[in-house]
Every structure is written in C-alpha cells, then in structure tokens.
Amino acid sequence: MTLLTERTSEERGASPHPPLTRHPLRAEAVRGFAPWAGAAMTLTLVVTLAVGSEQWQGGWAETRDHVHTAAMLLGVPLALAAGCWQGQRERRRGTEELLATAVRGRTAAFLASALPVALWLVAGYAVATALALLATWYCAMGDRPHLGTPLADAAVLACAALTGQVVGRLVAWRLAAPLLAAAGYVVLGVVGYEHRGSVRHLSPFVDALSTSIPVWWQPLMTVAWTGGLTAAAVLAYAARRRTVALLPLVAAAAAGTLLVHTGDGLWHTDPLTRRQVCDTSTTPQICVSARYKGLLPQITEALSGMTGRLEGVENLPVRFEDLPGRPGPDEVELPMITPIGWSVVRGRLADPEEYAWAAGMALQGRGDCDEVAPRVAAADDAVEYYLAPSPLRRQFDERYARGSAAERAELRERIAARERLASMGEEERRAWLSAYFATRNECGRNGVPAL
Structure with missing residues (x-):
C-alpha cells in the first residue's frame, strides 16, 4: 500500500508533455x-x-x-x-x-x-x-x-x-x-x-x-x-x-x-527617359526628363531670372529639352542633370546660379564655334552678364585686369558692352536681343548687332 502511494505521487509530479526538441x-x-x-x-x-x-x-x-x-x-x-x-x-x-x-x-x-x-x-x-x-x-x-x-x-x-x-x-x-x-x-x-x-x-x-x-x-x-x-x-x-x-x-x-x-x-531604354515633363509658362519652355520631374520646379525657379529678362524677346528657341541626342532646330539642350552628384545632389540643385549661367550659355548657340570675332565675343559676354552671369565672373575679370595689355583692353571693351546693354530702354533692349538671337548660331560677325 505504501509503495502504491509513492508511485502515484511520482506520476502526479511528472510533466504530462515531453520536452520539445528544437530544430x-x-x-x-x-x-x-x-x-x-x-x-x-x-x-x-x-x-x-x-x-x-x-x-x-x-x-x-x-x-x-x-x-x-x-x-x-x-x-x-x-x-x-x-x-x-x-x-x-x-x-x-x-x-x-x-x-x-x-x-x-x-x-x-x-x-x-x-x-x-x-x-x-x-x-x-x-x-x-x-x-x-x-x-x-x-x-x-x-x-x-x-x-x-x-x-x-x-x-x-x-x-x-x-x-x-x-x-x-x-x-x-x-x-x-x-x-x-x-x-x-x-x-x-x-x-x-x-x-x-x-x-x-x-x-x-x-x-x-x-x-x-x-x-x-x-x-x-x-x-x-x-x-x-x-x-x-x-x-x-x-x-x-x-x-x-x-x-x-x-x-x-x-x-x-x-x-x-x-x-x-x-x-x-527606360520609357521615362524618352518622355518630357514641361513648364510651358516660360519662354523658352523648360522640359526635363520624366525620370527627374521632381526637379522641374527647382529648375524653373533657378532660370526664372533669365526667363523673366527674355519676356517679349523674339527668335528664341521654343524650349529647353532634356532628351538623348542633339536638340532640334527650335530647341536648346538643358544643362546636364546627370550624372547625379555634380549639378544635382540628393534631389537638389547644387548651385542654382551656376546652372542658370550654363543655361544662358546654351542659349547663345556658339558652343560649336572654334573661334568668334572679338565684337561677337563682346556681345556674347554682355548677354551672358545680363541674363545670368557666372558666379565666377568677378574672378575672371580680376584675372584679366592683372593680365597683359591686350587682356586689359579686351576687359574694358567687354565692360563697356555690358554697360551699353544695361543702359538701354526696355523696348530698345528687347529689339536688340531679338536681333541678337536671330544670329545665335553664327560664328562670324556678319549679322550680329553691334553694341
């Protein structure tokens, strides 16, 4: 009887479930x-x-x-x-x-x-x-x-x-x-x-x-x-x-x-690369690749000073475009967005002023010219300075001012051209710019209006 009682107590204390084996x-x-x-x-x-x-x-x-x-x-x-x-x-x-x-x-x-x-x-x-x-x-x-x-x-x-x-x-x-x-x-x-x-x-x-x-x-x-x-x-x-x-x-x-x-x-090729997203409220219009459509407001803001000064000017390209290959006859290439890390960093324009300057240089259309006449170079410099001067313009001018006699004379001619363009009345300047952009692809001096 005692042995049976002890065995029963042992069975009561035992766990009813066997221990789980882990995988x-x-x-x-x-x-x-x-x-x-x-x-x-x-x-x-x-x-x-x-x-x-x-x-x-x-x-x-x-x-x-x-x-x-x-x-x-x-x-x-x-x-x-x-x-x-x-x-x-x-x-x-x-x-x-x-x-x-x-x-x-x-x-x-x-x-x-x-x-x-x-x-x-x-x-x-x-x-x-x-x-x-x-x-x-x-x-x-x-x-x-x-x-x-x-x-x-x-x-x-x-x-x-x-x-x-x-x-x-x-x-x-x-x-x-x-x-x-x-x-x-x-x-x-x-x-x-x-x-x-x-x-x-x-x-x-x-x-x-x-x-x-x-x-x-x-x-x-x-x-x-x-x-x-x-x-x-x-x-x-x-x-x-x-x-x-x-x-x-x-x-x-x-x-x-x-x-x-x-x-x-x-x-x-990604189809978004071939598609453009445009802001048609400006002249020229501003179009970017659909891959970077989020940048369009920033680019429009960066170029707003230049496009505002071009209001009413004729003979301008229809748009800035961002398609692969060379732009069409009525288009001009937008400054480069890619590769990321240069002009655009983490979804923001790294230097809006420099970007606007690059856009103004593209508008002039003389990037393929090996050499231009001095009078044309002075007109280009004046237009660049009026629309969107380079952030480094002051350094360039100081370097020319310390240069040779020829460089100092060239600097004086360019400063005079800038002042003449800035001193024009609105209608006169608009007419001069219209005549200037009519010859924006010309490398020689023929047809380029004088300042």
Whole structure:
C-alpha cells in the first residue's frame, strides 16, 4: 500500500508533455558564425554606399545600380568567403569523423550548416538595400523603384554562400576562403567591366546604364542560371545519388543559353527617359526628363531670372529639352542633370546660379564655334552678364585686369558692352536681343548687332 502511494505521487509530479526538441537550424541560426556574417554584409554594403551617396541618392535607377554593383563586387566575394569558412568548420574542430556517424544524412547535415549562413547574408543585404531605398525615397526625383534586380541579387548572394560551403568542405587549406573571395572579385570585375561579348551576360554583374532597365524575365533567368549551377554543385557533393545533379544543371544550361542568345536585348531604354515633363509658362519652355520631374520646379525657379529678362524677346528657341541626342532646330539642350552628384545632389540643385549661367550659355548657340570675332565675343559676354552671369565672373575679370595689355583692353571693351546693354530702354533692349538671337548660331560677325 505504501509503495502504491509513492508511485502515484511520482506520476502526479511528472510533466504530462515531453520536452520539445528544437530544430538544429535554430541553434546554427542564433549562435555562432552566421549572425556575424550577416552583420559583416550589412556593414560592408552600408559603408560602401554611404561613401558615394551623393552619386545615387535621389534617383531610383542610380540607387539600383549602386546597390547592385556593391552587392556583386563586394557582397558576392564576402558570401563566398563566409560559406567557405563555415564549410571548413568541422575540419578545424577535428569533428569530421564524429559528424559522419550522425543519424542525419549528408544532405541534411550540409543544409543545417549552410542555410543559416546564406539566410543571414541575405538578411544583411536586405537591411542595407532597405536603408538605401529609404535614403532615396525622401528625395526621389520622379522615377520609380526597381525591385527585380535587388531580389535577383539576394538569390545570387545565397547561391554564392552555398557554393563557398561546398568549396570549404572539399578544400582543407585555411587560405581557401580569402583566395576564393579574391577570385570572385576579379572574375566579376573583369567580366562585368571589360568583356564585350555575349558571354558577359552570364555574369550576375553587368555594368549597365542608369537609363536602361532589364526585361522582366532577365532577373528570373539570372537566378535560374546561378541557382542551377549552385544546386548542381550541392547535389553532386551531398546527395546520395549524384546523378540528380544533372537536373539543375540542365536548367542552368537552358537559362544560360537564353541569356547568351539574347545578349544586349536583355536591357532596353527606360520609357521615362524618352518622355518630357514641361513648364510651358516660360519662354523658352523648360522640359526635363520624366525620370527627374521632381526637379522641374527647382529648375524653373533657378532660370526664372533669365526667363523673366527674355519676356517679349523674339527668335528664341521654343524650349529647353532634356532628351538623348542633339536638340532640334527650335530647341536648346538643358544643362546636364546627370550624372547625379555634380549639378544635382540628393534631389537638389547644387548651385542654382551656376546652372542658370550654363543655361544662358546654351542659349547663345556658339558652343560649336572654334573661334568668334572679338565684337561677337563682346556681345556674347554682355548677354551672358545680363541674363545670368557666372558666379565666377568677378574672378575672371580680376584675372584679366592683372593680365597683359591686350587682356586689359579686351576687359574694358567687354565692360563697356555690358554697360551699353544695361543702359538701354526696355523696348530698345528687347529689339536688340531679338536681333541678337536671330544670329545665335553664327560664328562670324556678319549679322550680329553691334553694341
């Protein structure tokens, strides 16, 4: 009776549920090398992008290209090295034979070690990409985000980590990880920048123009190509029946053939580049590329002083345009907006006065002339000074004033021409400017009104 009572009390104190067994991936994912690899990916990409942020911040296409370049040239070598280092872990610990006696199969053991590193690297890349997109969002100038390329890049980084894991398990040398990273950097850089054949499209890194966008299936084929090769390598190493590696290899070959066959057709010009957004309230009208339509109010404001002085003047170009190629006969090219980081930084004009001066110089139309007559040069200088003088004009004048006798005489002639134009009445000056712009493409003195 006493024995039965004691047994019953023991059964009452026992837990009705067995302890939960945690998945082996959890331990690999929350401890050890994998989180540090993800942090290294984030830090590498964030620092790289921050150093040159003025060259991409504000333009969605520029952000896509710079994140893509950093991910491929720095992220892929880092992923290869991290995967290789993780793959060599059991050899460094001397536990290879012990691992071989485990109940889990070779493929399961491989994935338990490789997947946490790959996922953490992708997470680190995702954090860096999200920060870059947020940095562009608050000063975006008009185009739209491009998400296909970042998603493909994330898959490529995961493939690089898995490939590095295979190499690490096969190569015992401790320097294999840094050498694999260096090899990846060199191959991607050479193929992406130097190679000009169709084979370069097999590389996940292709240096493209910011005015181009990939066809919708290009990221998918890139993932199929790199993912197929990686899956074939993993299965050839870890699967019981290594012949199954032929299936992803066939898929990779099909995707690679399509990429090579299509060649430069994988990219096409962004339709927004060919479309203009115009302010028709000014003369000339001001038109910018639809990719940067958010800049139009700033440009209109920067040129407002010049367009106000040109009100009522005839023989002017119809518009400032921002299309690829040379402007039409009744158009004049708008000062350059791209590349971002020069005249435009983080969605703002860096120097509105200099931009207005460049627009006034474009209006004169004598940029293709090798040489102009002195009287024409004096008239051009007077018009430039009246419409939108260069912020450096005072420095130029001071340099001429300290120059030779000929330079001092030329400066006096130019100052006199400026004063004569400024002293004219409104109607007289409007008539003179109309006659001047009628000959704006002339390099000689014939027809150019005197001052």
